[in-house]
Amino acid sequence: MTVTAFEAAIYAQRPSSAEHYDVSYFRDNWRAEGNDYSLETRRRMEGRNPELTKEVFQPKKVLDLGCGPGALMHLLAELGVDVDGIDFSESSRELASDLVRERIAIGTTYDQIKPDNSYDLVVCREVMEHLTVFQVKRTVQNMVRMTSRFLYCTTRFHPEPQSLLDYTTQFDVDPTHITLLNKDFLRLMFVLEGCRSRPDLESRLDWLGKGRVIVMEKHAPEL
Ligand SMILES: C[S@@+](CC[C@H](N)C(=O)[O-])C[C@H]1O[C@@H](n2cnc3c(N)ncnc32)[C@H](O)[C@@H]1O
DSSP states (O other): OOHHHHHHHHHHOOOOOGGGSSHHHHHSSOSGGGOOSOHHHHHHHHTTHHHHHHHHHOOSSEEEETOTTOHHHHHHHHTTOOEEEEESOHHHHHHSOTTTGGGEEEOOTTOOOSOTTOEEEEEEESOGGGSOHHHHHHHHHHHHHHEEEEEEEEOOOOSSOSSTTOEEOOTTTOTTOOOEEOHHHHHHHHHHTTEEEOHHHHHHHOTTOOSOEEEEEEOOTTO
16 A cells, blocks of 8 residues: 555544444344353453463553453453453443453543553553554554553454555454554554564464464653
8 A cells, every 4th residue: 555545544534433332242142153242252262361461471560451341351350460441332341240340441542541651561452453543553652651561462454465554444344343454564653652572472472373462562661
């Protein structure tokens, strides 16, 4: 994609509203393979992720940005991890377990509702693809602002990008999948915010080998 085409495309994108992510979005049986957001389903789907997250990062305080109904938060809390969440959907809090409900703040991924450096791990999984490119940029900045050390992001990427700027949609999977970026493009955004790649940790987190994981470490907060 040329810069001119990229410019036209990102100005034409429209963000999804918080109301789209209602109880039906999280609970109805519309996803392939019937994967919903109940805690039982997510416990099965998460597999080793909660244990690995604790083991790899050994975090003191975690933020799950775009946490949805807080399944990962719940599974981490069961392991004794101190974890907060942010999501702009009121339904995410309604559907959350008693263990984590009060720890979910309502806000966007780019609202500055938490202090700088207040977590040593900021997680953002399966959210970037739902954002416009402008929102992705602001979210990356906010993630880096809030962490004192690690960033752990998963998203769906463009399967066959021809250039750094290529991004695509995936409406058959989810009508709000509007931004599947080139993986290098998303990584570059973190690098330009003062982060370095941690391929060693990335490969440990990507135990299913899906290539959807980015792990970064905040390197130069002064830049
Ligand atoms: C596919 S769900 C992922 C939930 C959870 N992170 C997970 O991995 O299961 C996407 C989540 O992103 C949230 N979301 C989408 N756009 C957002 C925004 N601009 N600000 C905050 N949350 C947003 C939605 O409400 C939804 O809970």
